[in-house]
Amino acid sequence: MSDLFTLHHVSLYVQDVDASATFYATVLGLEEISNRVGKSHIRWFTIDGFRTFHLIGGDPEPERSRPFSTHVALATREFAAVLARLEQHGVTYVSLARQPRDITIRPDGVRQVYFQDPDGHWIEINDANADP
Structure with a gap:
């Protein structure tokens, strides 16, 4: 480290x-x-x-490519509340397999979802409670 x-x-x-x-x-x-x-x-x-x-x-590109693999990841101890907040605001989250309103569970037990901001930037949310 x-x-x-x-x-x-x-x-x-x-x-x-x-x-x-x-x-x-x-x-x-x-x-x-x-x-x-x-x-x-x-x-x-x-x-x-x-x-x-x-x-x-000021981004001049109206349709800039935003690959799924390029994202910002955040962690929260309030995973369920974050999902509810996304749904409340009409934001569709997806799993790693890109299934709408589905949650990925990694082999280490961490739950995660992905969604896009208004410019198409991908954001990953991880459940911090499962992190070792």
Whole structure:
């Protein structure tokens, strides 16, 4: 194990930064924080009080390819509540086999689902209660 690095932030290039910010705040419940670079086309959200999402508006590609294998993974101890929240907001999650409203159970017992944000970025949610 290396202590040389820790994850600081993830930046996602989006078309409409306000629509994406609404999704991350409303659907995922992330808290928006002050954008320390002061640029109006960038919005920041905290994940755990340290790590952040940076949404960068202005993507000129209306139909950019978003491969399933390229995704951001988050973990939660409130897996069932997150699934309910996704359903409440009309977000369809899928299993690794891409079956709608299905949950993957990995060989180590971790439950996981995948869904897309308004720009098609894939997000994976893992059940942190099953992590060893």
